[in-house]
Amino acid sequence: xxxxxxxxxxxxxxxxxxxxxxxxxxxxxxxxxxxxxxxxxxxxxxxxxxxxxxxxxxxxxxxxxxxxxxxxxxxxxxxxxxxxxxxxxxxxxxxxxxxxxxx
Amino acid sequence: xxxxxxxxxxxxxxxxxxxxxxxxxxxxxxxxxxxxxxxxxxxxxxxxxxxxxxxxxxxxxxxxxxxxxxxxxxxxxxxxxxxxxxxxxxxxxxxxxxxxxxxxxxxxxxxxxxxxxxxxxxxxxxxxxxxxxxxxxxxxxxxxxxxxxxxxxxxxxxxxxxxxxxxxxxxxxxxxxxxxxxxxxxxxxxxxxxxxxxxxxxxxxxxxxxxxxxxxxxxxxxxxxxxxxxxxxxxxxxxxxxxxxxxxxxxxxxxxxxxxxxxxxxxxxxx
Numbered sequence: 001x002x003x004x005x006x007x008x009x010x011x012x013x014x015x016x017x018x019x020x021x022x023x024x025x026x027x028x029x030x031x032x033x034x035x036x037x038x039x040x041x042x043x044x045x046x047x048x049x050x051x052x053x054x055x056x057x058x059x060x061x062x063x064x065x066x067x068x069x070x071x072x073x074x075x076x077x078x079x080x081x082x083x084x085x086x087x088x089x090x091x092x093x094x095x096x097x098x099x100x101x102x103x
Numbered sequence: 104x105x106x107x108x109x110x111x112x113x114x115x116x117x118x119x120x121x122x123x124x125x126x127x128x129x130x131x132x133x134x135x136x137x138x139x140x141x142x143x144x145x146x147x148x149x150x151x152x153x154x155x156x157x158x159x160x161x162x163x164x165x166x167x168x169x170x171x172x173x174x175x176x177x178x179x180x181x182x183x184x185x186x187x188x189x190x191x192x193x194x195x196x197x198x199x200x201x202x203x204x205x206x207x208x209x210x211x212x213x214x215x216x217x218x219x220x221x222x223x224x225x226x227x228x229x230x231x232x233x234x235x236x237x238x239x240x241x242x243x244x245x246x247x248x249x250x251x252x253x254x255x256x257x258x259x260x261x262x263x264x265x266x267x268x269x270x271x272x273x274x275x276x277x278x279x280x281x282x283x284x285x286x287x288x289x290x291x292x293x294x295x296x297x298x299x300x301x302x303x304x305x306x307x308x309x310x311x312x313x314x315x316x317x318x319x320x321x322x323x324x325x326x327x328x329x330x331x332x333x334x335x336x337x338x339x340x341x342x343x344x345x346x347x348x349x350x351x352x353x354x355x356x357x358x359x360x361x362x363x364x365x366x367x368x369x370x371x372x373x374x
Contacts (some may be wrong), residue, residue, distance in 0.1 A: 011339060013346035020321045024328075024346045026339035031328055033321060 004052070006077055007047030007093040009085045014042075023086050032085065037062060038076055045086060047093035051077065118216055121146030121226075121271045121282040121298075124181050126152035127200075127209070134204045136202045141156045141206045142202045143293075144296045145285045154191060154216065158209070164188050168364055173215060173334040179241075191215075200308050214269060215284060222341045225348050226273030230333040231271040231304075232295075233281045235263040236374030239302035240281035242270050243361070244330045250305040250363065252289040257367045262374075266294035269332065274348075275300065300374075304352075304362035316360045323358035324349055 004038035008014070014023045022037040023032045034042055037058065044054045051073065058069045087093055114135045124147045127133050138147055159225045167183040174181050182189040182200070187208040191198020202208035202264045231244035232251040242256050255267035265271075265281055268288030272279055279301040282349035306318065306326050318326070327349050335341040362367035 013343045015346070015350055017350070018319060019322060022321065022324060024342060026342045027337065029333065029336040029342045029345075031325070033325065067219045 002090050004051040004077070004082075005047055005049075005089050005092050006041075006045040006051055007087045007089075007095050008042065008045050009087055010095070013084050023085060025083060027074065030083055032080070032083075032086075037072070041073060041076060042086075047087070047095045108176035115149050116142075117147045117149040117152055118145055118211070118213065118285075119296075120284055121221070122147055123217065123220060124152045125213065125216065125354075126155035127158055129158040129160065131204060132351055134160060137196065137206060138209065141210075142285050142293070144283075144293055152196075154196050156189070156191065156198050156212075157256065158201050159199065160204045161201055162203060164201050167348060171211070171215065171334060171338075172207070173219075175335070175338055178213060179217065180287040181342075182212060188213060189211070191216075197322060206272070209246045210286065211374075214241070214332060215295065215334050216287065217271070218334055221271070221273060221340070222333065222335065222345055222348075223352070224273060225344070226271070226279070226374065228284075228344065229272055229350060230268070230330040230332065231270045231356045232267045233283075234258055235265065235281075235295075235299040236370075238262060238299055239374060240299040241302055242272070242281060242304040243307050244270075245307035246330075248343065250309050250365070251258055251307065253309075253365050254363065254369065255290055257365070257370065259370050261295065262370070263295050265297070266290070267292065272301065272352075273274075273305075279352060281289065289304065301356055304356055305373075306358070308311045308360060308362045309365060311364065313363045313372055314361075316362070317359050318358050319351050323353045327353065 011026045012023050017075040021042050055069050055073050059066050081088045115128050116135055117126045119238050124170040126149050168186050169185050171184040178193050180191050187202035189200040189212050200212055231242045233242045234253045238321050243251055252267050255264055265283040267290040269284055269286035271282040271284050280298050281301050283296045285293040
Protein backbone atom coordinates (compact mmCIF):
# COMPACT_ATOMS: atom_id res chain seq x y z
CA UNK A 1 0.00 0.00 0.00
CA UNK A 2 1.27 3.48 -0.87
CA UNK A 3 2.46 5.71 1.93
CA UNK A 4 0.37 8.82 2.66
CA UNK A 5 1.46 12.19 3.92
CA UNK A 6 -0.83 14.72 5.56
CA UNK A 7 -0.46 18.45 6.16
CA UNK A 8 -2.58 21.15 7.75
CA UNK A 9 -4.09 23.58 5.28
CA UNK A 10 -2.95 27.18 5.50
CA UNK A 11 -6.54 28.34 4.96
CA UNK A 12 -7.65 27.68 8.49
CA UNK A 13 -7.58 29.28 11.92
CA UNK A 14 -6.79 26.83 14.71
CA UNK A 15 -6.26 26.89 18.40
CA UNK A 16 -5.78 24.35 21.18
CA UNK A 17 -8.13 24.83 24.13
CA UNK A 18 -8.42 22.43 27.05
CA UNK A 19 -6.86 19.60 25.06
CA UNK A 20 -9.25 20.09 22.11
CA UNK A 21 -8.04 21.43 18.80
CA UNK A 22 -10.58 23.91 17.49
CA UNK A 23 -10.40 24.68 13.80
CA UNK A 24 -12.28 27.06 11.53
CA UNK A 25 -12.04 26.97 7.78
CA UNK A 26 -11.17 30.39 6.42
CA UNK A 27 -12.82 29.43 3.15
CA UNK A 28 -16.37 28.87 4.39
CA UNK A 29 -16.06 29.29 8.21
CA UNK A 30 -17.00 25.66 8.89
CA UNK A 31 -16.02 24.86 12.47
CA UNK A 32 -14.47 21.64 13.79
CA UNK A 33 -13.34 20.56 17.21
CA UNK A 34 -11.10 17.52 17.53
CA UNK A 35 -10.89 15.04 20.39
CA UNK A 36 -7.59 13.98 21.90
CA UNK A 37 -6.80 11.43 19.18
CA UNK A 38 -7.81 13.81 16.38
CA UNK A 39 -5.74 16.56 17.99
CA UNK A 40 -2.68 14.29 18.05
CA UNK A 41 -3.07 13.45 14.35
CA UNK A 42 -3.61 17.13 13.53
CA UNK A 43 -0.51 18.22 15.40
CA UNK A 44 1.55 15.52 13.70
CA UNK A 45 0.32 16.50 10.23
CA UNK A 46 3.50 18.29 9.23
CA UNK A 47 3.59 17.06 5.64
CA UNK A 48 6.78 15.09 6.24
CA UNK A 49 5.83 12.39 8.74
CA UNK A 50 4.23 9.41 6.96
CA UNK A 51 0.70 8.60 8.11
CA UNK A 52 1.88 5.11 9.05
CA UNK A 53 4.35 6.64 11.49
CA UNK A 54 1.65 8.88 12.97
CA UNK A 55 -0.55 5.80 13.46
CA UNK A 56 2.33 4.00 15.16
CA UNK A 57 2.73 6.93 17.57
CA UNK A 58 -1.04 6.81 18.20
CA UNK A 59 -0.85 3.13 19.11
CA UNK A 60 2.04 3.80 21.51
CA UNK A 61 0.29 6.75 23.12
CA UNK A 62 -3.27 5.47 23.39
CA UNK A 63 -2.63 1.69 23.59
CA UNK A 64 -5.03 0.83 20.75
CA UNK A 65 -5.07 -2.02 18.29
CA UNK A 66 -2.98 -1.06 15.20
CA UNK A 67 -5.66 -2.10 12.71
CA UNK A 68 -8.39 -0.12 14.53
CA UNK A 69 -6.03 2.86 14.81
CA UNK A 70 -5.32 2.68 11.07
CA UNK A 71 -9.02 2.57 10.16
CA UNK A 72 -9.85 5.45 12.54
CA UNK A 73 -6.95 7.57 11.30
CA UNK A 74 -7.77 7.01 7.62
CA UNK A 75 -11.43 7.87 8.20
CA UNK A 76 -10.41 11.00 10.10
CA UNK A 77 -8.02 12.07 7.36
CA UNK A 78 -10.61 11.44 4.65
CA UNK A 79 -13.25 13.50 6.47
CA UNK A 80 -11.01 16.49 7.11
CA UNK A 81 -9.59 16.40 3.61
CA UNK A 82 -13.12 16.61 2.20
CA UNK A 83 -13.36 20.03 3.83
CA UNK A 84 -9.88 20.94 2.52
CA UNK A 85 -8.56 21.67 5.96
CA UNK A 86 -6.18 18.71 5.77
CA UNK A 87 -4.06 18.06 2.66
CA UNK A 88 -3.27 14.46 1.65
CA UNK A 89 -0.61 13.31 -0.78
CA UNK A 90 1.38 10.24 -1.80
CA UNK A 91 4.53 12.34 -1.43
CA UNK A 92 5.81 14.66 1.31
CA UNK A 93 4.00 18.01 1.31
CA UNK A 94 5.62 21.39 1.68
CA UNK A 95 3.42 23.30 4.12
CA UNK A 96 2.59 26.77 2.81
CA UNK A 97 3.04 29.78 5.04
CA UNK A 98 -0.17 30.31 7.09
CA UNK A 99 -2.46 33.17 6.00
CA UNK A 100 -2.26 34.60 9.49
CA UNK A 101 -0.80 33.29 12.68
CA UNK A 102 -3.06 31.68 15.26
CA UNK A 103 -1.89 31.10 18.75
CA UNK B 104 -30.60 74.97 -6.51
CA UNK B 105 -30.67 75.88 -2.83
CA UNK B 106 -34.16 74.49 -2.49
CA UNK B 107 -33.06 71.26 -4.12
CA UNK B 108 -30.13 70.85 -1.70
CA UNK B 109 -32.37 71.57 1.27
CA UNK B 110 -34.84 69.01 0.03
CA UNK B 111 -32.18 66.31 -0.23
CA UNK B 112 -31.07 67.06 3.29
CA UNK B 113 -34.62 66.67 4.55
CA UNK B 114 -34.55 63.11 3.33
CA UNK B 115 -31.38 62.13 5.11
CA UNK B 116 -31.29 60.27 8.37
CA UNK B 117 -28.36 58.98 10.42
CA UNK B 118 -28.98 55.78 12.34
CA UNK B 119 -26.40 55.45 15.10
CA UNK B 120 -25.98 52.04 16.72
CA UNK B 121 -23.04 51.31 19.02
CA UNK B 122 -21.83 54.85 18.40
CA UNK B 123 -21.42 54.09 14.67
CA UNK B 124 -23.51 56.44 12.54
CA UNK B 125 -24.70 55.25 9.14
CA UNK B 126 -26.22 57.93 6.94
CA UNK B 127 -29.20 56.87 4.85
CA UNK B 128 -30.52 59.00 1.99
CA UNK B 129 -33.80 58.57 0.27
CA UNK B 130 -35.84 60.60 -2.17
CA UNK B 131 -39.00 59.44 -0.44
CA UNK B 132 -39.93 61.62 2.52
CA UNK B 133 -42.47 59.07 3.78
CA UNK B 134 -39.80 56.36 3.89
CA UNK B 135 -37.45 58.68 5.73
CA UNK B 136 -40.19 59.31 8.29
CA UNK B 137 -40.81 55.59 8.58
CA UNK B 138 -37.10 55.13 9.40
CA UNK B 139 -37.20 57.90 11.96
CA UNK B 140 -40.12 56.25 13.70
CA UNK B 141 -38.67 52.74 13.44
CA UNK B 142 -35.29 53.78 14.86
CA UNK B 143 -36.49 56.17 17.55
CA UNK B 144 -33.71 56.61 20.09
CA UNK B 145 -31.04 55.70 17.55
CA UNK B 146 -31.30 58.70 15.23
CA UNK B 147 -28.00 60.53 15.41
CA UNK B 148 -26.23 63.48 13.85
CA UNK B 149 -25.51 63.12 10.14
CA UNK B 150 -22.04 64.64 10.35
CA UNK B 151 -19.08 62.28 9.90
CA UNK B 152 -21.00 59.07 9.19
CA UNK B 153 -18.98 55.86 9.03
CA UNK B 154 -20.83 54.88 5.86
CA UNK B 155 -23.46 56.57 3.74
CA UNK B 156 -26.03 54.83 1.61
CA UNK B 157 -28.33 56.11 -1.09
CA UNK B 158 -31.52 54.07 -0.99
CA UNK B 159 -33.30 53.37 -4.26
CA UNK B 160 -36.86 52.34 -3.54
CA UNK B 161 -38.10 49.92 -6.16
CA UNK B 162 -41.15 47.70 -6.53
CA UNK B 163 -38.99 44.58 -6.64
CA UNK B 164 -35.29 43.79 -6.83
CA UNK B 165 -33.61 41.72 -9.53
CA UNK B 166 -33.42 37.98 -9.11
CA UNK B 167 -31.48 37.18 -5.94
CA UNK B 168 -31.09 34.22 -3.55
CA UNK B 169 -33.57 33.64 -0.71
CA UNK B 170 -30.70 33.36 1.75
CA UNK B 171 -28.48 36.37 2.17
CA UNK B 172 -25.27 36.32 0.15
CA UNK B 173 -22.37 38.50 1.25
CA UNK B 174 -19.25 38.90 -0.88
CA UNK B 175 -16.32 41.27 -1.15
CA UNK B 176 -14.46 41.86 -4.36
CA UNK B 177 -11.80 44.51 -4.95
CA UNK B 178 -12.88 46.44 -1.87
CA UNK B 179 -16.54 46.41 -2.85
CA UNK B 180 -18.94 44.71 -0.46
CA UNK B 181 -22.07 43.24 -1.98
CA UNK B 182 -25.15 41.98 -0.11
CA UNK B 183 -27.94 40.16 -1.93
CA UNK B 184 -31.16 38.66 -0.76
CA UNK B 185 -34.54 38.18 -2.39
CA UNK B 186 -35.81 41.48 -0.97
CA UNK B 187 -32.74 43.73 -1.26
CA UNK B 188 -29.41 44.41 -2.86
CA UNK B 189 -26.73 46.58 -1.31
CA UNK B 190 -23.24 47.51 -2.32
CA UNK B 191 -20.63 49.75 -0.83
CA UNK B 192 -17.07 50.75 -1.36
CA UNK B 193 -15.25 50.13 1.91
CA UNK B 194 -12.55 52.73 1.19
CA UNK B 195 -14.89 55.48 0.03
CA UNK B 196 -17.45 54.70 2.73
CA UNK B 197 -20.29 55.08 0.25
CA UNK B 198 -22.83 52.69 -1.11
CA UNK B 199 -26.30 52.07 -2.47
CA UNK B 200 -29.26 49.98 -1.35
CA UNK B 201 -32.11 48.79 -3.60
CA UNK B 202 -35.24 47.60 -1.85
CA UNK B 203 -38.95 48.22 -1.64
CA UNK B 204 -40.31 50.74 0.87
CA UNK B 205 -40.43 48.42 3.86
CA UNK B 206 -38.60 48.57 7.22
CA UNK B 207 -37.58 44.90 7.28
CA UNK B 208 -35.11 44.96 4.40
CA UNK B 209 -33.24 47.99 5.69
CA UNK B 210 -33.17 46.39 9.15
CA UNK B 211 -31.43 43.33 7.68
CA UNK B 212 -28.97 45.49 5.77
CA UNK B 213 -28.10 47.40 8.95
CA UNK B 214 -27.55 44.17 10.88
CA UNK B 215 -25.20 42.83 8.21
CA UNK B 216 -23.31 46.09 7.82
CA UNK B 217 -22.80 46.41 11.57
CA UNK B 218 -21.71 42.76 11.82
CA UNK B 219 -19.02 43.44 9.21
CA UNK B 220 -17.87 46.66 10.86
CA UNK B 221 -17.72 44.95 14.25
CA UNK B 222 -15.86 41.92 12.91
CA UNK B 223 -13.09 44.22 11.70
CA UNK B 224 -12.89 45.87 15.12
CA UNK B 225 -12.86 42.75 17.30
CA UNK B 226 -16.56 42.79 18.19
CA UNK B 227 -19.69 40.99 17.03
CA UNK B 228 -23.46 40.92 16.94
CA UNK B 229 -24.85 38.07 19.02
CA UNK B 230 -28.22 36.37 19.00
CA UNK B 231 -29.01 37.33 22.55
CA UNK B 232 -30.97 39.59 24.79
CA UNK B 233 -28.91 42.03 26.82
CA UNK B 234 -29.53 44.30 29.74
CA UNK B 235 -27.81 46.60 32.20
CA UNK B 236 -28.16 46.23 35.95
CA UNK B 237 -26.13 48.07 38.59
CA UNK B 238 -23.88 49.52 35.89
CA UNK B 239 -22.94 46.15 34.38
CA UNK B 240 -24.19 44.55 31.18
CA UNK B 241 -25.36 40.93 30.89
CA UNK B 242 -25.97 38.90 27.75
CA UNK B 243 -28.58 36.13 27.52
CA UNK B 244 -27.97 33.98 24.49
CA UNK B 245 -29.47 30.83 23.10
CA UNK B 246 -31.27 29.27 20.23
CA UNK B 247 -34.76 30.34 19.32
CA UNK B 248 -37.07 29.33 22.16
CA UNK B 249 -34.31 29.27 24.79
CA UNK B 250 -35.87 32.21 26.59
CA UNK B 251 -34.36 35.47 25.32
CA UNK B 252 -37.73 37.17 25.10
CA UNK B 253 -38.98 35.55 28.31
CA UNK B 254 -36.07 36.74 30.42
CA UNK B 255 -36.40 40.22 28.90
CA UNK B 256 -40.09 40.29 29.75
CA UNK B 257 -39.36 39.21 33.34
CA UNK B 258 -36.79 41.97 33.92
CA UNK B 259 -37.54 44.07 37.02
CA UNK B 260 -37.86 47.84 36.84
CA UNK B 261 -34.23 48.59 37.77
CA UNK B 262 -33.02 46.77 34.65
CA UNK B 263 -32.33 48.65 31.41
CA UNK B 264 -33.10 46.48 28.42
CA UNK B 265 -30.60 46.82 25.55
CA UNK B 266 -32.33 44.35 23.21
CA UNK B 267 -34.34 41.15 23.35
CA UNK B 268 -32.91 39.81 20.10
CA UNK B 269 -29.52 40.98 18.79
CA UNK B 270 -26.79 42.28 21.08
CA UNK B 271 -24.00 44.59 20.06
CA UNK B 272 -20.65 43.59 21.63
CA UNK B 273 -17.43 45.49 21.14
CA UNK B 274 -14.01 45.52 22.78
CA UNK B 275 -13.01 48.19 25.23
CA UNK B 276 -9.78 48.86 27.12
CA UNK B 277 -10.21 46.06 29.68
CA UNK B 278 -12.79 43.67 28.32
CA UNK B 279 -15.95 44.21 26.33
CA UNK B 280 -19.07 46.33 26.45
CA UNK B 281 -22.63 45.78 25.30
CA UNK B 282 -24.58 48.51 23.52
CA UNK B 283 -28.29 48.87 22.97
CA UNK B 284 -29.74 48.06 19.56
CA UNK B 285 -33.01 48.76 17.80
CA UNK B 286 -33.07 45.13 16.61
CA UNK B 287 -36.13 43.78 18.36
CA UNK B 288 -37.48 40.26 18.62
CA UNK B 289 -40.85 39.04 19.83
CA UNK B 290 -40.95 41.80 22.42
CA UNK B 291 -41.19 44.26 19.51
CA UNK B 292 -39.53 46.89 21.66
CA UNK B 293 -36.49 48.91 20.63
CA UNK B 294 -33.67 48.69 23.19
CA UNK B 295 -32.25 51.63 25.12
CA UNK B 296 -29.45 53.42 23.32
CA UNK B 297 -26.80 53.12 26.02
CA UNK B 298 -23.89 50.84 26.92
CA UNK B 299 -22.09 49.31 29.89
CA UNK B 300 -19.08 47.09 30.55
CA UNK B 301 -19.93 43.47 30.00
CA UNK B 302 -20.06 41.37 33.14
CA UNK B 303 -21.28 37.91 32.08
CA UNK B 304 -22.53 36.00 29.08
CA UNK B 305 -25.26 33.52 29.99
CA UNK B 306 -26.39 30.72 27.70
CA UNK B 307 -30.04 30.15 28.50
CA UNK B 308 -31.82 26.91 29.16
CA UNK B 309 -35.30 26.63 30.62
CA UNK B 310 -35.54 24.09 33.44
CA UNK B 311 -37.11 23.21 36.77
CA UNK B 312 -35.02 25.55 38.90
CA UNK B 313 -33.05 28.77 38.69
CA UNK B 314 -29.32 28.13 38.77
CA UNK B 315 -26.05 29.27 37.27
CA UNK B 316 -23.36 26.77 36.28
CA UNK B 317 -19.92 27.19 34.73
CA UNK B 318 -19.30 26.22 31.11
CA UNK B 319 -16.09 24.61 29.89
CA UNK B 320 -14.17 27.11 27.73
CA UNK B 321 -14.32 24.89 24.64
CA UNK B 322 -18.12 24.60 25.02
CA UNK B 323 -18.26 28.38 25.47
CA UNK B 324 -16.37 28.84 22.19
CA UNK B 325 -18.68 26.43 20.36
CA UNK B 326 -21.85 28.04 21.74
CA UNK B 327 -20.59 31.53 21.03
CA UNK B 328 -19.70 30.70 17.43
CA UNK B 329 -23.16 29.18 16.91
CA UNK B 330 -24.87 32.36 18.03
CA UNK B 331 -22.77 35.09 16.44
CA UNK B 332 -24.29 36.79 13.42
CA UNK B 333 -21.52 36.36 10.88
CA UNK B 334 -22.21 36.81 7.20
CA UNK B 335 -18.74 37.10 5.65
CA UNK B 336 -18.21 33.35 5.61
CA UNK B 337 -16.05 33.44 2.51
CA UNK B 338 -13.79 36.27 3.64
CA UNK B 339 -10.60 34.69 5.06
CA UNK B 340 -9.45 37.87 6.79
CA UNK B 341 -12.71 38.33 8.70
CA UNK B 342 -12.94 34.60 9.50
CA UNK B 343 -9.50 34.80 11.13
CA UNK B 344 -10.46 37.95 13.01
CA UNK B 345 -13.71 36.44 14.25
CA UNK B 346 -11.95 33.26 15.39
CA UNK B 347 -9.41 35.31 17.32
CA UNK B 348 -12.13 37.52 18.82
CA UNK B 349 -14.13 34.55 20.11
CA UNK B 350 -11.15 33.12 22.02
CA UNK B 351 -10.19 36.56 23.29
CA UNK B 352 -13.75 37.08 24.52
CA UNK B 353 -13.98 33.70 26.29
CA UNK B 354 -10.67 34.40 28.05
CA UNK B 355 -11.92 37.70 29.40
CA UNK B 356 -15.66 37.47 29.97
CA UNK B 357 -17.22 34.89 32.31
CA UNK B 358 -19.49 32.54 30.36
CA UNK B 359 -22.13 30.62 32.31
CA UNK B 360 -25.17 28.43 31.77
CA UNK B 361 -28.30 29.96 33.23
CA UNK B 362 -31.07 27.46 33.79
CA UNK B 363 -34.28 29.19 34.72
CA UNK B 364 -37.93 28.78 35.51
CA UNK B 365 -40.03 31.23 33.61
CA UNK B 366 -40.56 33.51 36.62
CA UNK B 367 -38.99 36.75 37.80
CA UNK B 368 -36.93 35.14 40.61
CA UNK B 369 -34.27 34.33 38.02
CA UNK B 370 -33.25 37.96 38.22
CA UNK B 371 -32.16 37.38 41.85
CA UNK B 372 -29.16 35.61 40.32
CA UNK B 373 -28.22 38.47 38.02
CA UNK B 374 -26.35 41.64 38.91
